[in-house]
Amino acid sequence: MEVFFQTLVAGVLKGGLYALIGLGMALIMGVMGIINLAHGQLMMVAMYITFVLFHYLGVDPYRALPISMVSLFLLGIFIQKFLLNPLMKVESILPENQVLMTVGIGIVLTETARFIFSSNFRSVMTSYSTAVFFVGGISFSVALCFAFLCAILLTAGMFWFLLKTDLGRCIRAVAQDNEAARLMGVNAERIKVLTMGIGAMLVAAAGTMLMPVYYLFPDIGGPFTRKAFVITILGGLGSTVGAIFGGLTLGLVEAFGATYIGMDYEDMLGLIIFILVLLFLPGGFKRLTKV
Amino acid sequence: MLRVEHIQVFYGDLQVLWDVSFEVDEGRIVVLVGANGAGKSTTLKTVSALLTPASGTITFEGTRLDRAPSHKVVELGIAHVPEGRRLFPEMTVEENLIMGSLASEAKSKRAETMSRVYNLFPVLHERRRQPAGTLSGGEQQMVAIGRGIMARPKLIMFDEPSLGLAPLVVASIFEIIRMVNSEGLTVLLVEQNVKHTLSICDRAYVLENGSITMEGSGRELLHNEHVKAAYLGI
Numbered sequence: 464m465e466v467f468f469q470t471l472v473a474g475v476l477k478g479g480l481y482a483l484i485g486l487g488m489a490l491i492m493g494v495m496g497i498i499n500l501a502h503g504q505l506m507m508v509a510m511y512i513t514f515v516l517f518h519y520l521g522v523d524p525y526r527a528l529p530i531s532m533v534s535l536f537l538l539g540i541f542i543q544k545f546l547l548n549p550l551m552k553v554e555s556i557l558p559e560n561q562v563l564m565t566v567g568i569g570i571v572l573t574e575t576a577r578f579i580f581s582s583n584f585r586s587v588m589t590s591y592s593t594a595v596f597f598v599g600g601i602s603f604s605v606a607l608c609f610a611f612l613c614a615i616l617l618t619a620g621m622f623w624f625l626l627k628t629d630l631g632r633c634i635r636a637v638a639q640d641n642e643a644a645r646l647m648g649v650n651a652e653r654i655k656v657l658t659m660g661i662g663a664m665l666v667a668a669a670g671t672m673l674m675p676v677y678y679l680f681p682d683i684g685g686p687f688t689r690k691a692f693v694i695t696i697l698g699g700l701g702s703t704v705g706a707i708f709g710g711l712t713l714g715l716v717e718a719f720g721a722t723y724i725g726m727d728y729e730d731m732l733g734l735i736i737f738i739l740v741l742l743f744l745p746g747g748f749k750r751l752t753k754v
Numbered sequence: 755m756l757r758v759e760h761i762q763v764f765y766g767d768l769q770v771l772w773d774v775s776f777e778v779d780e781g782r783i784v785v786l787v788g789a790n791g792a793g794k795s796t797t798l799k800t801v802s803a804l805l806t807p808a809s810g811t812i813t814f815e816g817t818r819l820d821r822a823p824s825h826k827v828v829e830l831g832i833a834h835v836p837e838g839r840r841l842f843p844e845m846t847v848e849e850n851l852i853m854g855s856l857a858s859e860a861k862s863k864r865a866e867t868m869s870r871v872y873n874l875f876p877v878l879h880e881r882r883r884q885p886a887g888t889l890s891g892g893e894q895q896m897v898a899i900g901r902g903i904m905a906r907p908k909l910i911m912f913d914e915p916s917l918g919l920a921p922l923v924v925a926s927i928f929e930i931i932r933m934v935n936s937e938g939l940t941v942l943l944v945e946q947n948v949k950h951t952l953s954i955c956d957r958a959y960v961l962e963n964g965s966i967t968m969e970g971s972g973r974e975l976l977h978n979e980h981v982k983a984a985y986l987g988i
């Protein structure tokens with residue numbers, strides 16, 4: 464029973480970070496109508512920023528959080544404004560080509576990281592990286608708990624922004640009906656730029672908070688792009704609430720898979736769930752909740 | 755107030771509007787009638803700058819619109835109540851109304867305008883927390899009109915507001931349009947409900963296959979033999 468609860472805790476803590484990753488991906492999918500296949504690579508960039516700040520300047524990852532978030536916000540804005548929006552202006556280019564462009568962006572980011580940092584594994588060893596506390600015989604990683612808390616705060620803040628501010632409503636409006644939003648005076652291109660910035664910023668937060676307990680190498684982006692994709696499919700394409708459930712589900716599936724089936728099956732289980740959802744619940748959790 | 759001159763509009767290689775010109779004077783109700791596919795919605799979308807004319811000019815109170823971005827058109831005071839209502843289905847009624855009032859002036863008077871809209875359509879006040887996608891067709895049209903009013907525009911354009919509604923609802927929608935006009939709002943109305951529209955308008959244009967083929971007062975057109983035969987079934 465203890466093992467079960469230990470696994471549950473691990474899954475939920477991980478799921479919180481996954482939710483953050485999925486939330487950004489879902490926003491991008493909703494507003495731009497594309498799958499951002501550079502999502503994990505953006506996270507990788509944020510992780511290297513965190514690593515450099517820690518390793519060379521001695522900045523604690525949690526202090527680096529605003530820096531990596533702002534940097535990735537700007538990188539996201541740059542990508543949308545100069546690499547993706549121009550593709551939409553050419554009518555003969557299919558929307559799918561924007562997705563191909565994100566693949567290219569992901570490759571460029573990965574190879575740039577390899578060029579600068581080589582393929583070596585890196586990590587950020589802080590004083591609290593291995594710290595744990597116990598509640599009723601179950602251990603909690605201090606860093607992961609803190610990351611989970613931050614993820615909840617960021618997610619709640621994001622929902623407040625989306626639901627209660629004019630700018631947030633504009634993002635939802637563009638996602639629901641681009642043309643109607645433009646008739647309301649929304650500058651849809653600017654909203655797309657902003658959304659990509661926000662998506663990159665959220666995944667940056669997840670990456671930075673993972674650093675104290677994770678490792679880093681240039682190719683780490685790919686697996687996380689896959690995870691983000693699975694999360695958004697689980698949640699229902701473009702559904703922000705669904706992405707949170709998708710993130711938690713993936714966290715739990717991976718944790719229970721690792722405990723009861725074997726560490727090596729962690730990634731495969733996520734993809735099995737992904738296929739099952741596509742087969743038996745197309746539309747994801749959104750189908751069940753309608754949000 | 756609004757002056758459209760010799761616009762040619764294409765969807766890709768397909769030309770849809772041919773040398774279309776018309777004018778809307780301040781305070782009037784001007785109507786654009788025509789059969790399915792004549793290009794009525796295309797005309798309104800071009801005024802709203804969702805489409806760019808290949809040639810020709812559009813001016814609103816002296817400002818050129820034909821190369822302006824769509825958000826600029828809204829800021830200048832033109833609201834567009836689109837065909838098929840086009841509400842934001844997952845937003846509540848109230849949020850849809852808020853979306854109508856994004857420009858700074860409309861935003862500063864948001865609460866005031868909203869209570870006016872609720873006075874106009876009391877049922878919307880009851881349903882203000884309901885997702886717009888779950889309303890009936892008539893209620894959705896009310897939200898669409900209310901959302902247009904929220905912008906506090908100088909000119910409001912309606913694209914087939916009566917489409918798919920029961921006769922009683924249609925009558926009340928036209929009543930509302932007349933009312934907002936009498937309060938000083940200029941109206942450009944696109945309709946297939948020709949008889950009803952011609953009787954409430956000041957000026958009408960007939961659009962056929964992408965060209966304006968006739969214009970005149972509503973009265974004149976109501977008694978025109980071609981209009982009678984083609985649109986009134988007399």
Ligand SMILES: Nc1ncnc2c1ncn2[C@@H]1O[C@H](COP(=O)(O)OP(=O)(O)OP(=O)(O)O)[C@@H](O)[C@H]1O
Pocket residue numbers: 765768770788789790791792793794795796797837946
């Ligand atoms: N997005 C589009 N791409 C290509 N052709 C289009 C597009 N939208 C409209 N058309 C064509 O342009 C012509 C005019 O369409 P438009 O929607 O302006 O007609 P309408 O007068 O509003 O008709 P209705 O009364 O049915 O709404 C039609 O022949 C239509 O098929």
Ligand SMILES: [Mg+2]
Pocket residue numbers: 794795796837913914
């Ligand atoms: Mg039409």
